[in-house]
Amino acid sequence: MKLGKGRPERRRDALNRRAIAQHALMLIDADGLEALSMRKLGAVLGVEAMAMYHHYRNKAQLLDGVLELLIEEAEPPPASQLTPLQRIRRCFENMRRLAIAHPQAFVLLPTRRFRTPPVLEFYERLLQNFADAGFNAAQAARYFRVLAGFVTGAGLAEIGSRAQQPDATPVILENFSDAARFPRVTEVVPHLRVAKLEAIFTFGLDLIFAAMASELSGER
Amino acid sequence: MKLGKGRPERRRDALNRRAIAQHALMLIDADGLEALSMRKLGAVLGVEAMAMYHHYRNKAQLLDGVLELLIEEAEPPPASQLTPLQRIRRCFENMRRLAIAHPQAFVLLPTRRFRTPPVLEFYERLLQNFADAGFNAAQAARYFRVLAGFVTGAGLAEIGSRAQQPDATPVILENFSDAARFPRVTEVVPHLRVAKLEAIFTFGLDLIFAAMASELSGER
DNA sequence: ACCTGAACACCGTTCAAGT
Protein backbone atom coordinates (compact mmCIF):
# COMPACT_ATOMS: atom_id res chain seq x y z
CA MET A 1 0.00 0.00 0.00
CA LYS A 2 1.39 3.33 -1.07
CA LEU A 3 -0.23 6.67 -0.44
CA GLY A 4 -3.71 5.17 -0.28
CA LYS A 5 -6.62 6.78 1.46
CA GLY A 6 -7.06 5.24 4.89
CA ARG A 7 -3.36 4.58 5.44
CA PRO A 8 -2.55 4.37 9.14
CA GLU A 9 -0.88 7.45 10.60
CA ARG A 10 2.82 7.26 11.29
CA ARG A 11 2.77 6.67 15.06
CA ARG A 12 2.12 10.24 16.17
CA ASP A 13 3.56 12.66 13.62
CA ALA A 14 6.89 10.82 13.80
CA LEU A 15 9.52 11.66 16.33
CA ASN A 16 11.98 14.51 15.77
CA ARG A 17 14.76 16.16 17.73
CA ARG A 18 12.83 19.32 18.52
CA ALA A 19 9.67 17.58 19.71
CA ILE A 20 11.73 15.31 21.94
CA ALA A 21 13.58 18.28 23.46
CA GLN A 22 10.34 20.20 23.96
CA HIS A 23 8.72 17.35 25.85
CA ALA A 24 11.91 16.86 27.87
CA LEU A 25 11.74 20.53 28.89
CA MET A 26 8.11 20.10 29.87
CA LEU A 27 8.99 17.13 32.05
CA ILE A 28 11.87 19.08 33.65
CA ASP A 29 9.59 22.07 34.29
CA ALA A 30 7.03 19.78 35.90
CA ASP A 31 9.17 17.42 37.97
CA GLY A 32 12.77 18.66 37.94
CA LEU A 33 15.95 17.86 36.09
CA GLU A 34 16.69 14.77 38.16
CA ALA A 35 13.26 13.31 37.47
CA LEU A 36 13.75 13.38 33.69
CA SER A 37 14.30 9.86 32.40
CA MET A 38 14.38 8.43 28.91
CA ARG A 39 11.66 6.00 29.92
CA LYS A 40 9.26 8.69 31.19
CA LEU A 41 10.00 10.83 28.17
CA GLY A 42 9.23 7.89 25.90
CA ALA A 43 5.95 7.30 27.71
CA VAL A 44 4.92 10.95 27.18
CA LEU A 45 5.78 10.70 23.49
CA GLY A 46 4.01 7.34 23.08
CA VAL A 47 7.20 5.55 22.22
CA GLU A 48 9.78 3.22 23.76
CA ALA A 49 12.75 4.79 25.57
CA MET A 50 15.14 3.48 22.97
CA ALA A 51 13.37 5.32 20.13
CA MET A 52 15.03 8.56 21.29
CA TYR A 53 18.48 7.14 20.71
CA HIS A 54 17.87 7.44 17.01
CA HIS A 55 17.67 11.22 17.38
CA TYR A 56 20.11 11.89 20.23
CA ARG A 57 23.24 9.88 20.87
CA ASN A 58 22.60 9.85 24.63
CA LYS A 59 20.91 11.75 27.44
CA ALA A 60 23.70 14.37 27.59
CA GLN A 61 23.07 15.36 23.98
CA LEU A 62 19.36 15.51 24.65
CA LEU A 63 20.11 18.03 27.42
CA ASP A 64 22.08 20.06 24.86
CA GLY A 65 18.88 20.03 22.81
CA VAL A 66 16.97 21.40 25.81
CA LEU A 67 19.65 24.09 26.22
CA GLU A 68 18.99 25.13 22.61
CA LEU A 69 15.32 25.69 23.45
CA LEU A 70 16.26 27.78 26.48
CA ILE A 71 18.64 30.13 24.65
CA GLU A 72 15.99 30.72 21.99
CA GLU A 73 14.05 32.53 24.72
CA ALA A 74 17.04 34.74 25.56
CA GLU A 75 17.56 35.98 21.98
CA PRO A 76 18.67 39.64 21.86
CA PRO A 77 16.52 42.07 19.83
CA PRO A 78 17.43 42.45 16.13
CA ALA A 79 20.13 44.93 15.19
CA SER A 80 17.50 47.26 13.74
CA GLN A 81 16.14 48.00 17.21
CA LEU A 82 17.60 49.97 20.10
CA THR A 83 21.26 50.73 20.70
CA PRO A 84 23.81 47.92 20.94
CA LEU A 85 24.14 48.37 24.72
CA GLN A 86 20.37 48.25 25.08
CA ARG A 87 20.20 45.08 23.00
CA ILE A 88 22.85 43.44 25.18
CA ARG A 89 20.95 44.45 28.27
CA ARG A 90 17.70 43.03 26.90
CA CYS A 91 19.40 39.73 26.21
CA PHE A 92 20.57 39.38 29.82
CA GLU A 93 17.20 40.52 31.12
CA ASN A 94 15.72 37.73 29.02
CA MET A 95 18.07 35.29 30.75
CA ARG A 96 16.72 36.32 34.13
CA ARG A 97 13.18 35.72 32.82
CA LEU A 98 14.40 32.30 31.74
CA ALA A 99 15.42 31.53 35.32
CA ILE A 100 11.91 32.39 36.49
CA ALA A 101 10.11 30.63 33.62
CA HIS A 102 12.19 27.44 33.77
CA PRO A 103 13.66 27.30 37.27
CA GLN A 104 14.34 23.58 37.13
CA ALA A 105 16.06 23.71 33.72
CA PHE A 106 17.95 27.00 34.12
CA VAL A 107 21.03 25.36 35.64
CA LEU A 108 21.73 23.88 32.20
CA LEU A 109 22.69 27.38 31.00
CA PRO A 110 25.70 27.87 33.28
CA THR A 111 26.73 24.22 33.52
CA ARG A 112 26.66 22.91 29.95
CA ARG A 113 29.28 23.98 27.47
CA PHE A 114 28.33 25.82 24.29
CA ARG A 115 28.88 23.17 21.63
CA THR A 116 25.93 22.82 19.25
CA PRO A 117 25.46 25.12 16.22
CA PRO A 118 22.23 26.83 17.38
CA VAL A 119 23.87 27.80 20.69
CA LEU A 120 27.02 29.03 18.95
CA GLU A 121 24.86 31.07 16.57
CA PHE A 122 23.14 32.71 19.52
CA TYR A 123 26.53 33.44 21.10
CA GLU A 124 27.74 34.93 17.82
CA ARG A 125 24.73 37.27 17.58
CA LEU A 126 25.16 38.37 21.19
CA LEU A 127 28.88 39.08 20.72
CA GLN A 128 28.17 41.00 17.51
CA ASN A 129 26.32 43.50 19.67
CA PHE A 130 29.47 44.03 21.75
CA ALA A 131 31.37 44.79 18.55
CA ASP A 132 28.58 47.09 17.38
CA ALA A 133 28.79 48.94 20.68
CA GLY A 134 32.46 49.64 20.03
CA PHE A 135 34.18 47.08 22.25
CA ASN A 136 37.24 45.22 21.04
CA ALA A 137 37.52 41.46 21.58
CA ALA A 138 39.30 41.72 24.94
CA GLN A 139 36.71 44.15 26.29
CA ALA A 140 33.85 42.04 24.95
CA ALA A 141 35.29 38.96 26.67
CA ARG A 142 35.58 40.82 29.99
CA TYR A 143 32.11 42.31 30.02
CA PHE A 144 30.47 39.21 28.61
CA ARG A 145 31.98 37.13 31.38
CA VAL A 146 31.04 39.62 34.10
CA LEU A 147 27.48 39.96 32.81
CA ALA A 148 26.94 36.24 32.20
CA GLY A 149 28.46 35.42 35.60
CA PHE A 150 26.23 37.85 37.42
CA VAL A 151 23.05 36.95 35.53
CA THR A 152 23.40 33.18 35.83
CA GLY A 153 24.54 33.34 39.46
CA ALA A 154 21.75 35.74 40.40
CA GLY A 155 19.31 33.57 38.44
CA LEU A 156 20.25 30.46 40.40
CA ALA A 157 19.96 32.37 43.67
CA GLU A 158 16.57 33.72 42.67
CA ILE A 159 15.39 30.20 41.90
CA GLY A 160 16.35 29.21 45.45
CA SER A 161 14.24 32.09 46.76
CA ARG A 162 11.24 31.19 44.68
CA ALA A 163 11.48 27.45 45.18
CA GLN A 164 8.93 27.11 47.94
CA GLN A 165 6.59 29.83 49.11
CA PRO A 166 5.82 32.79 46.84
CA ASP A 167 7.56 35.14 49.24
CA ALA A 168 10.39 32.84 50.22
CA THR A 169 14.03 33.72 50.75
CA PRO A 170 17.02 31.57 49.80
CA VAL A 171 17.74 30.97 53.47
CA ILE A 172 15.61 28.80 55.69
CA LEU A 173 15.24 30.07 59.22
CA GLU A 174 13.37 27.33 60.97
CA ASN A 175 12.25 28.81 64.25
CA PHE A 176 12.22 32.01 66.22
CA SER A 177 15.27 31.23 68.32
CA ASP A 178 17.27 31.66 65.14
CA ALA A 179 16.76 35.42 65.35
CA ALA A 180 18.98 35.48 68.42
CA ARG A 181 21.45 33.03 66.99
CA PHE A 182 21.69 34.60 63.52
CA PRO A 183 20.92 38.31 64.02
CA ARG A 184 22.58 39.53 60.81
CA VAL A 185 20.94 36.84 58.70
CA THR A 186 17.61 37.67 60.28
CA GLU A 187 17.83 41.36 59.43
CA VAL A 188 19.11 40.84 55.88
CA VAL A 189 16.70 38.08 54.84
CA PRO A 190 13.62 40.36 54.54
CA HIS A 191 15.54 42.37 51.96
CA LEU A 192 16.06 39.27 49.83
CA ARG A 193 12.38 38.43 49.50
CA VAL A 194 11.08 37.64 46.03
CA ALA A 195 9.39 41.03 45.67
CA LYS A 196 12.75 42.78 46.05
CA LEU A 197 14.80 40.62 43.72
CA GLU A 198 14.00 42.43 40.49
CA ALA A 199 15.22 45.71 41.97
CA ILE A 200 18.43 44.04 43.13
CA PHE A 201 18.93 42.48 39.70
CA THR A 202 18.44 45.89 38.07
CA PHE A 203 20.85 47.40 40.55
CA GLY A 204 23.52 44.87 39.56
CA LEU A 205 22.96 45.38 35.83
CA ASP A 206 23.07 49.17 36.26
CA LEU A 207 26.40 48.83 37.99
CA ILE A 208 27.92 46.78 35.17
CA PHE A 209 26.40 48.80 32.32
CA ALA A 210 27.57 52.06 33.89
CA ALA A 211 31.11 50.70 33.74
CA MET A 212 30.60 49.63 30.12
CA ALA A 213 29.26 53.04 29.11
CA SER A 214 32.07 54.86 30.87
CA GLU A 215 34.67 52.65 29.19
CA LEU A 216 33.14 53.39 25.79
CA SER A 217 33.17 57.13 26.43
CA GLY A 218 36.88 56.90 27.20
CA GLU A 219 36.59 57.94 30.83
CA ARG A 220 38.83 55.18 32.08
CA MET B 1 33.34 -8.89 77.32
CA LYS B 2 33.73 -5.28 78.35
CA LEU B 3 36.81 -3.16 77.74
CA GLY B 4 39.09 -6.18 77.55
CA LYS B 5 42.44 -6.23 75.87
CA GLY B 6 42.15 -7.79 72.44
CA ARG B 7 38.63 -6.53 71.83
CA PRO B 8 37.88 -6.32 68.08
CA GLU B 9 37.91 -2.82 66.62
CA ARG B 10 34.60 -1.17 65.85
CA ARG B 11 34.44 -1.68 62.09
CA ARG B 12 36.75 1.13 60.98
CA ASP B 13 36.67 3.94 63.56
CA ALA B 14 32.89 3.93 63.38
CA LEU B 15 30.98 5.92 60.81
CA ASN B 16 30.18 9.57 61.43
CA ARG B 17 28.56 12.38 59.47
CA ARG B 18 31.75 14.24 58.72
CA ALA B 19 33.69 11.20 57.51
CA ILE B 20 30.80 10.23 55.26
CA ALA B 21 30.60 13.75 53.77
CA GLN B 22 34.37 13.89 53.29
CA HIS B 23 34.43 10.64 51.36
CA ALA B 24 31.40 11.75 49.35
CA LEU B 25 33.30 14.93 48.37
CA MET B 26 36.31 12.82 47.37
CA LEU B 27 34.10 10.67 45.15
CA ILE B 28 32.51 13.78 43.59
CA ASP B 29 35.94 15.32 42.99
CA ALA B 30 37.10 12.11 41.34
CA ASP B 31 34.11 11.08 39.26
CA GLY B 32 31.54 13.89 39.30
CA LEU B 33 28.35 14.67 41.15
CA GLU B 34 26.23 12.32 39.06
CA ALA B 35 28.55 9.41 39.71
CA LEU B 36 28.12 9.66 43.49
CA SER B 37 25.97 6.82 44.74
CA MET B 38 25.20 5.54 48.21
CA ARG B 39 26.45 2.13 47.15
CA LYS B 40 29.83 3.34 45.91
CA LEU B 41 30.21 5.55 48.96
CA GLY B 42 29.48 2.58 51.20
CA ALA B 43 32.07 0.50 49.37
CA VAL B 44 34.72 3.21 49.94
CA LEU B 45 33.83 3.34 53.64
CA GLY B 46 33.79 -0.44 53.99
CA VAL B 47 30.12 -0.51 54.82
CA GLU B 48 26.74 -1.29 53.26
CA ALA B 49 24.89 1.52 51.49
CA MET B 50 22.16 1.47 54.07
CA ALA B 51 24.58 2.21 56.93
CA MET B 52 24.68 5.86 55.82
CA TYR B 53 20.97 6.24 56.41
CA HIS B 54 21.66 6.17 60.11
CA HIS B 55 23.63 9.40 59.79
CA TYR B 56 21.82 11.19 56.96
CA ARG B 57 18.11 10.93 56.29
CA ASN B 58 18.65 10.65 52.53
CA LYS B 59 21.05 11.55 49.74
CA ALA B 60 19.85 15.19 49.64
CA GLN B 61 20.86 15.71 53.27
CA LEU B 62 24.19 14.08 52.58
CA LEU B 63 24.75 16.70 49.85
CA ASP B 64 23.98 19.39 52.43
CA GLY B 65 26.78 17.81 54.48
CA VAL B 66 29.10 18.14 51.48
CA LEU B 67 28.03 21.79 51.12
CA GLU B 68 29.10 22.35 54.73
CA LEU B 69 32.59 21.09 53.90
CA LEU B 70 32.77 23.42 50.90
CA ILE B 71 31.79 26.59 52.75
CA GLU B 72 34.41 25.81 55.42
CA GLU B 73 36.98 26.52 52.72
CA ALA B 74 35.39 29.89 51.90
CA GLU B 75 35.52 31.19 55.50
CA PRO B 76 36.27 34.94 55.67
CA PRO B 77 39.33 36.03 57.71
CA PRO B 78 38.68 36.74 61.43
CA ALA B 79 37.51 40.21 62.40
CA SER B 80 40.93 40.96 63.88
CA GLN B 81 42.47 41.00 60.41
CA LEU B 82 42.17 43.47 57.55
CA THR B 83 39.30 45.90 56.97
CA PRO B 84 35.71 44.64 56.71
CA LEU B 85 35.65 45.24 52.93
CA GLN B 86 38.92 43.35 52.55
CA ARG B 87 37.56 40.46 54.62
CA ILE B 88 34.44 40.30 52.42
CA ARG B 89 36.61 40.32 49.33
CA ARG B 90 38.78 37.50 50.66
CA CYS B 91 35.70 35.41 51.31
CA PHE B 92 34.51 35.71 47.72
CA GLU B 93 38.03 35.12 46.41
CA ASN B 94 37.99 31.94 48.48
CA MET B 95 34.77 30.94 46.72
CA ARG B 96 36.47 31.22 43.36
CA ARG B 97 39.28 29.02 44.65
CA LEU B 98 36.59 26.57 45.69
CA ALA B 99 35.33 26.42 42.11
CA ILE B 100 38.82 25.51 40.93
CA ALA B 101 39.57 23.07 43.77
CA HIS B 102 36.21 21.27 43.59
CA PRO B 103 34.86 21.88 40.08
CA GLN B 104 32.48 18.94 40.19
CA ALA B 105 31.03 19.84 43.60
CA PHE B 106 30.94 23.64 43.25
CA VAL B 107 27.46 23.68 41.72
CA LEU B 108 26.12 22.68 45.16
CA LEU B 109 26.96 26.18 46.39
CA PRO B 110 24.54 28.10 44.12
CA THR B 111 21.90 25.38 43.84
CA ARG B 112 21.33 24.14 47.41
CA ARG B 113 19.54 26.31 49.89
CA PHE B 114 21.24 27.43 53.11
CA ARG B 115 19.47 25.32 55.72
CA THR B 116 21.90 23.59 58.08
CA PRO B 117 23.39 25.36 61.14
CA PRO B 118 27.05 25.33 59.99
CA VAL B 119 26.07 27.00 56.71
CA LEU B 120 23.89 29.56 58.46
CA GLU B 121 26.74 30.30 60.87
CA PHE B 122 29.04 30.95 57.93
CA TYR B 123 26.42 33.23 56.37
CA GLU B 124 26.06 35.08 59.68
CA ARG B 125 29.82 35.68 59.92
CA LEU B 126 29.98 36.91 56.34
CA LEU B 127 27.05 39.30 56.82
CA GLN B 128 28.57 40.60 60.07
CA ASN B 129 31.41 41.95 57.93
CA PHE B 130 28.91 43.94 55.87
CA ALA B 131 27.58 45.48 59.09
CA ASP B 132 31.12 46.16 60.29
CA ALA B 133 31.83 47.92 57.00
CA GLY B 134 28.92 50.28 57.68
CA PHE B 135 26.21 48.85 55.42
CA ASN B 136 22.63 48.68 56.61
CA ALA B 137 20.59 45.52 56.03
CA ALA B 138 19.16 46.65 52.67
CA GLN B 139 22.59 47.57 51.35
CA ALA B 140 24.11 44.34 52.66
CA ALA B 141 21.37 42.33 50.90
CA ARG B 142 22.01 44.14 47.60
CA TYR B 143 25.78 43.78 47.57
CA PHE B 144 25.74 40.27 48.94
CA ARG B 145 23.43 39.20 46.15
CA VAL B 146 25.44 40.96 43.46
CA LEU B 147 28.75 39.55 44.75
CA ALA B 148 27.44 36.02 45.30
CA GLY B 149 25.72 36.06 41.92
CA PHE B 150 28.84 37.17 40.11
CA VAL B 151 31.20 34.84 41.98
CA THR B 152 29.10 31.69 41.64
CA GLY B 153 28.20 32.41 38.01
CA ALA B 154 31.79 33.21 37.09
CA GLY B 155 32.89 30.13 39.02
CA LEU B 156 30.59 27.86 37.03
CA ALA B 157 31.76 29.44 33.77
CA GLU B 158 35.39 29.00 34.77
CA ILE B 159 34.74 25.32 35.50
CA GLY B 160 33.45 24.95 31.95
CA SER B 161 36.67 26.49 30.65
CA ARG B 162 38.88 24.24 32.74
CA ALA B 163 36.88 21.09 32.20
CA GLN B 164 38.93 19.60 29.43
CA GLN B 165 42.30 20.87 28.29
CA PRO B 166 44.41 23.08 30.58
CA ASP B 167 44.02 26.01 28.20
CA ALA B 168 40.44 25.37 27.21
CA THR B 169 37.67 27.88 26.68
CA PRO B 170 34.01 27.42 27.61
CA VAL B 171 33.10 27.26 23.95
CA ILE B 172 33.95 24.38 21.67
CA LEU B 173 34.87 25.37 18.15
CA GLU B 174 35.21 22.08 16.39
CA ASN B 175 36.89 22.86 13.12
CA PHE B 176 38.45 25.67 11.17
CA SER B 177 35.44 26.47 9.07
CA ASP B 178 33.85 27.79 12.25
CA ALA B 179 36.08 30.87 12.09
CA ALA B 180 34.17 32.02 9.02
CA ARG B 181 30.83 31.02 10.47
CA PHE B 182 31.37 32.47 13.94
CA PRO B 183 33.81 35.37 13.49
CA ARG B 184 32.93 37.20 16.72
CA VAL B 185 33.07 34.02 18.79
CA THR B 186 36.41 33.18 17.21
CA GLU B 187 37.97 36.51 18.11
CA VAL B 188 36.59 36.63 21.66
CA VAL B 189 37.37 33.04 22.66
CA PRO B 190 41.17 33.56 22.98
CA HIS B 191 40.44 36.22 25.59
CA LEU B 192 38.50 33.72 27.68
CA ARG B 193 41.33 31.21 27.99
CA VAL B 194 42.07 29.86 31.44
CA ALA B 195 45.19 32.02 31.84
CA LYS B 196 43.08 35.17 31.49
CA LEU B 197 40.23 34.22 33.80
CA GLU B 198 41.79 35.39 37.06
CA ALA B 199 42.30 38.87 35.62
CA ILE B 200 38.68 38.96 34.44
CA PHE B 201 37.48 37.79 37.85
CA THR B 202 39.54 40.52 39.53
CA PHE B 203 38.13 43.04 37.06
CA GLY B 204 34.57 42.08 38.06
CA LEU B 205 35.30 42.20 41.78
CA ASP B 206 37.03 45.58 41.40
CA LEU B 207 33.94 46.90 39.67
CA ILE B 208 31.61 45.80 42.48
CA PHE B 209 33.90 46.80 45.35
CA ALA B 210 34.43 50.24 43.82
CA ALA B 211 30.67 50.74 43.96
CA MET B 212 30.59 49.51 47.57
CA ALA B 213 33.39 51.86 48.61
CA SER B 214 31.79 54.81 46.90
CA GLU B 215 28.44 54.10 48.55
CA LEU B 216 30.13 53.98 51.95
CA SER B 217 31.87 57.28 51.35
CA GLY B 218 28.53 58.87 50.58
CA GLU B 219 29.26 59.69 46.97
CA ARG B 220 25.98 58.37 45.68
C1' DA C 1 15.63 4.62 8.64
C1' DC C 2 13.23 4.15 12.55
C1' DC C 3 11.42 1.66 16.33
C1' DT C 4 10.82 -2.46 19.66
C1' DG C 5 11.95 -5.65 23.47
C1' DA C 6 14.89 -8.04 26.20
C1' DA C 7 18.86 -7.71 28.81
C1' DC C 8 22.80 -5.73 31.64
C1' DA C 9 24.62 -3.24 35.16
C1' DC C 10 23.32 -0.09 37.82
C1' DC C 11 20.27 3.44 41.10
C1' DG C 12 17.71 5.41 46.06
C1' DT C 13 15.11 3.81 49.59
C1' DT C 14 11.88 0.53 52.50
C1' DC C 15 11.63 -2.87 55.59
C1' DA C 16 12.61 -6.56 58.75
C1' DA C 17 16.23 -8.53 60.92
C1' DG C 18 20.48 -8.99 63.36
C1' DT C 19 23.93 -7.49 67.28
Added chain:
DNA sequence: ACCTGAACACCGTTCAAGT
Protein backbone atom coordinates in the same frame (compact mmCIF):
# COMPACT_ATOMS: atom_id res chain seq x y z
C1' DA D 1 22.28 2.38 68.43
C1' DC D 2 24.17 0.93 64.47
C1' DC D 3 24.57 -2.04 60.62
C1' DT D 4 23.13 -5.89 57.24
C1' DG D 5 20.62 -8.09 53.40
C1' DA D 6 16.90 -8.76 50.66
C1' DA D 7 13.58 -6.53 48.07
C1' DC D 8 11.07 -2.87 45.28
C1' DA D 9 10.67 0.27 41.82
C1' DC D 10 13.34 2.44 39.19
C1' DC D 11 17.68 4.10 35.96
C1' DG D 12 20.91 4.70 31.03
C1' DT D 13 22.43 2.11 27.47
C1' DT D 14 23.75 -2.24 24.45
C1' DC D 15 22.34 -5.31 21.33
C1' DA D 16 19.76 -8.04 18.11
C1' DA D 17 15.67 -8.01 15.90
C1' DG D 18 11.74 -6.34 13.50
C1' DT D 19 9.47 -3.29 9.59
